[in-house]
Amino acid sequence: MGHRFDPAHVDRLLSAERMKLLPPDETLQLLDVRETDDVADIGCGPGYFSLPLAAKTKGSVYCVDLSSVMLSYVQKRAAEANCQNVTTVESPAESIALPDHSVDRILCSFVLHEVDDLSQSLKEFIRILKPSGKMLLIEWEKKESEFGPPIHHRLSSASLGAALTELNVSHQLHHLNPVHYGFLVDSSVVA
Secondary structure, three states, X not given: OOOOOOHHHHHHHOOHHHHHXXXXXHHHHHHOOOOOOOEEEEXXXXXXXXXXXXXXXXXXXXXXXXXXXXXXXXXXXXHHOOOOOEEEEEOOOOOOOOOOOOEEEEEEXXXXXXXXXXXXXXXXXXXXXXXXXXXXXXXXXXXXXXXXXXXXXXXXXHHHHHHHHHOOXXXXXXXXXXXXXXXXXXXXXXX
């Protein structure tokens, strides 16, 4: 844990190859975003998922990232797309600057393998999520691939599943493609 993505490589996060491998609209169907939902995109990067989320709801989309550089990208891209419901929040995943039970949906993609404290980050997600909320946690499977972080920086689905079980939340594993998985977490169901 603790390895951070270098913002100098932001173009990789918006590449056509990534769009093919992890199409935003198709991936976000799992999260079932409703028209009035407030959503937090934790570790939003340049807004790969943030802008598609903003198109799905009239509620607020909170783009949370530790990097002011990434948040600048989101602001620029949101302005270009005329997204009025995007708000940036500079904050670490372990201590998110949002109130308790303030969002209906959380998306966290490719961040949990970078955090210093996985359990604290997950507890923080649960804190800001409304009791009837859902979250989708997307990560790299811990296996070799031609791209992505080194295998020793990846978080296996077994490890993330165990962390979710320890917090007693309902979760369902989805294999999104050969190298990415996602856990859909429903806060209204206790495991």
